[in-house]
Amino acid sequence: MKKDYIQEPARKTRVLARTDVLVVGSGPSGLAAAIAAAREGVDTMLVERYGCFGGNITQAMVESIGWYRHNKTVESQGIGLEFEAETLKFGGERREPQSISQVVEADIFKCVADQMVEKAGITKFLHCLGVEALTEGNRVIGVVTESKEGRRAILAKRVIDCTGDADIAFRAGVACTHPPKSELEGVSVSFGCSGVNRDLFLAHVQKNSGNLSQWARETTGKEDKLFSPYLSEPFDRARQNGEIPEDVLTGGYWSSLTDTGEATYMNMVYMLGLDPTDLKDLTHGEIQGRKQAMAAIAALRKYTPGFEKARLRTFGSSLGTRESRKIVGRYTITGDEVRNQAVFEDSIGIFPEFLDSYGVVIIPTTGRYFQVPYSIMVPKSMDNLLVAGRCVSGDKMSHAALRQMMCCSVTGQGAGVAAAVSVKRKISTQNLSIKAVQNALKKQGVRIE
């Protein structure tokens, strides 16, 4: 019988760098973690597998970081808000259509993130994939990376896993939950269009204004009449006419429109049953997603006033993923806690009661919010490793809030400050005094209560 593995020879791996805090992955969580750690005055390094920082914002063009925000929303404070403010300064002003927020456009945010990383004095490596955790007993001491240079080690006093998929924690042997593919949220190929007749399209939207109740399966009722830029009609018609297969879930949101007729972020392709950690699924998702996006554009051209002359402008540079592995942390936050204004002694930030996943949509129009605990970022059995972003420890329904980009920046900033305080006080991440972390967070302008 043929063996399904090979034995690689043992080898020496060159040390690429040494640092106090190493952050792997640069989405909203990783950027916030690295910036927060650097602001505490420790040596900080950020590695990212692709050619730009920003994660889903820049790679999947998810520009709607604040689409939940209404007048009474009590907002997290911290680096997430700086992402928006810095984008505005960069000339990226454009209103998100269903909220009182501005979008954070992908390409502009690439430059904003570059600037924020450089200003914070972070050592950075793009095109650098974290592939293994280096451990000694039950503590992490660094990460092995792969790049065009080959295999290299980065030694770090503290590591923060912000890979979205808990790659580093998983490879360190941390227990993770990983729902079967059939239960995971869908993956998407995002696209943008040029050649949109903005006035015609917006007039059409005004006449046929949709609301959240048309696509949400569960709300609290107060959401139902809120305007939603969700489009289904062109795709329903295309399906009826056999132009889009029955089982393809095309339908979704437009976001912002430029004065020159560009729809910069169209989130209209949603593919179920694919696992973001499975190579075949990723490959299939990218290719199938592009086909579905082209069919969506054809349907928009045919059935949507204002889109008659629209054409493909951009694809996200990577498939957008929403859910995969999550660590089992010292504490696991639940959907009930998110929905019942939970308070925690080890709070590292707050996040409004905003849930959006699995057909459940709760919009924070009333000022309700919950506290985010430190212990969901601390793996049960591994020291000097923290995890932030969408793969923190939580049950299925809490994911609907914790995966949101602003919340990812809350856990990122919390983890960055905690890692830095842990280095400065020479106390491991498991034994850290939460009061010291909270005081440092408050000094960084974070609201923790």
Ligand SMILES: Cc1cc2nc3c(=O)[nH]c(=O)nc-3n(C[C@H](O)[C@H](O)[C@H](O)COP(=O)(O)OP(=O)(O)OC[C@H]3O[C@@H](n4cnc5c(N)ncnc54)[C@H](O)[C@@H]3O)c2cc1C
């Ligand atoms: C189509 C789509 C629409 C969405 N819409 C919204 C929305 O409107 N509002 C909202 O708030 N959220 C939305 N989300 C969810 C949100 O984008 C994610 O949950 C969020 O970006 C997660 O942040 P993160 O920092 O945990 O991970 P990510 O944003 O996924 O970033 C992870 C980063 O780590 C890098 N990386 C991964 N593995 C490695 C490795 N091994 N080594 C080095 N680097 C690595 C990646 O390249 C990436 O840059 C949407 C998601 C999708 C896909």
